[in-house]
Amino acid sequence: MDDGAIMNFSIEEWGKISEWFVKMFQGLGSIETSEEMLQFTSIEPYVTTGIVLSRQGKMAANMPLHNLDSTFNRIQFDNSLDSLTLIGDGFHYTYRIPDEILAIKSDSN
Numbered sequence: 001m002d003d004g005a006i007m008n009f010s011i012e013e014w015g016k017i018s019e020w021f022v023k024m025f026q027g028l029g030s031i032e033t034s035e036e037m038l039q040f041t042s043i044e045p046y047v048t049t050g051i052v053l054s055r056q057g058k059m060a061a062n063m064p065l066h067n068l069d070s071t072f073n074r075i076q077f078d079n080s081l082d083s084l085t086l087i088g089d090g091f092h093y094t095y096r097i098p099d100e101i102l103a104i105k106s107d108s109n
Contacts, residue, residue: 008075011055011056011074017053018038021038027105028040028105029042030043037054047101050062059093071089072093074088083096
């Protein structure tokens with residue numbers, strides 16, 4: 001994923017979103033996927049964080065010091081799969097995997 005491309009999908013491309021979501025969070029915690037929902041939750045002893053995306057464009061994110069609940073219609077995965085950006089009408093949110101959790105990727109390579 002070093003070609004600089006950002007993977008950009010509309011909510012209607014749920015299968016592709018699901019595929020890239022799993023690639024992004026693989027090995028970093030608990031991942032749950034279904035036809036209607038995608039969820040990542042970190043595991044102890046790492047920082048508590050998580051994100052839930054629904055096929056209807058609803059999202060909920062839990063990061064240290066804040067919670068967020070909103071609606072999106074597009075999703076972008078950065079080329080390093082360290083963050084994803086949710087875009088909706090009047091809404092733009094980037095979820096970044098905390099460095100402490102990203103270290104798990106580095107340790108496994």
